Amino acid sequence: MTTTKPAARQKAKGQVTFDVFRTREDFPILKQEVRGKPLVYLDNAATSQKPQSVIDALVQYYTAQNSNVHRGVHYLSEIATEEYEGARSKVKRFLNAAQDREIIFVRGTTEGINLVAHSYGRKNIGAGDEIIISAMEHHSNIVPWQMLCEEKGARLRTIPINDDGELILEEYERLLSPKTKLVSIVHISNSLGTINPVKKIIDMAHSYGVPVLVDGAQAVPHTAVDVQELDCDFYAFSGHKLFGPTGIGILYGKAELLEAMPPFQGGGDMIKAVTFEKTIYNDLPYKFEAGTPNIAGAIGLGVAIDYILGIGLDHIADYEHGLLEYGTEQLSAIDGLRLIGTAKEKASILSFYMDLIHPHDLGTILDAEGIAIRTGHHCTQPVMERFCIPATARASLAFYNTKEEIDYLVKGINKAIEVFK
């Protein structure tokens, strides 16, 4: 993007922080031009780009290691199993889970939430019970619970949000009751950028003996997560938003909860013994991993985690905070632009609405400039309703984005304003 390479920034301690321009070199896709312009990729909340090491791991797996896991006696199967289980251990360390068997490989956050709704939910939630979510949930953390409530005659309650896009915790306190059987809450909002006080939310639920699922899809790329410190009961995230492959994700669950839950899907690998009279289910985590898993995806996710930890989540959070501050300042200065989501605790997501230009038109005009943003409701229609807007334009930033790219975005928006004058 930019040819000049600034000297690595020095921290007060003299410790070298990461160099964004060197980091960008790790992502081959960022070097390309689209529509004749250098790609400015600002749609990281939808999916993130992949470093070369992740791409190489996928190629290496299919080139030299491809085999099925957990069943072959042969060499390749042993290697594939080792790599696959090695990835599980990396995820366990990444989340600071207590045990490997608490890490379930799923397709993504959506499947993780559906697993809990089907397995834990159907067993433990009945007529008259209540499930609490929030007004800023992604559809994937609304619809599975609605389906469950409909089936069981349970009731879905929502924690409202204020004008800045922050949860109103006093309302949450009022919603909690002996009827509450589960709380399912987003860690970082994909459409508002709000970082929710999940630790507090979990503590409050636990004081009623209520377990909590945290949707961490947008959180893991931006902040360190320690599931033991949070004391969350379930935590779900997607690999592809964490610079890993698509089609792989994680559901973390406390072992004692997972042990007591019935399987989600039936099939191979999730059984110990099958007769037509009775099947004995396998132990954790395999009980929840029916069928041949996404082996390459899991290995790729493990490598993505290595990559992230190599940079350091502290460096990432620091750098992105600087980008967010800069972006907020630059966008706020544009006439007729209203930021949606102005929480005090925020991740690097800039959602906005312009009086003059519909987000969809803005998206098309920016695309002609090589700038990729997301426009629409971001699978959070209730959030759009709350702010009385049909859609927003959203620039979501990753650690490989630069201030120069934000300048390009601002230039593009000004161009759109010219078109719509």
Place this chain on the structure above:
Amino acid sequence: MSDLKELYQEVIMDHNRRPRNFRALDGASCSLEGFNPLCGDRITLDLKVEDDTITDVGFQGSGCAISKASASLMTESIKGKKVAEAEEIFESFHDMLTKDDKSNVDEDKLGDLAVFSGVAQFPTRIKCAILAWHTLHGALKGQKEAISTE
């Protein structure tokens, strides 16, 4: 950028700023809602059909420039037309945006609607331009359930 100019032509921008027939119709003989869930475009179309002729038409709603201008130009184009004629214009409009083979596109019939030909270069925007027409088609058929482009 030239494609972009093709998309946001002056006529389209004008109808976006000052949509024509942008009102609810008193005594409409049929009404229908249409929406594009992907980008949140919404339209409510009211029609007065007498003796098989569309004697009046109004629309309300919110959406991007393309969807609003398309609805506005559509109302101008179909007012006073026979139902069958309006359907023919819809077919021509549809072909202009979606078919590689433009041999069935009747430019005389399209008139001002030809300004939308540039939308064909923007696959993600075709639904925006065509929403009002699908809503019209549904309303003329007597459909009661809202139209969705998804």
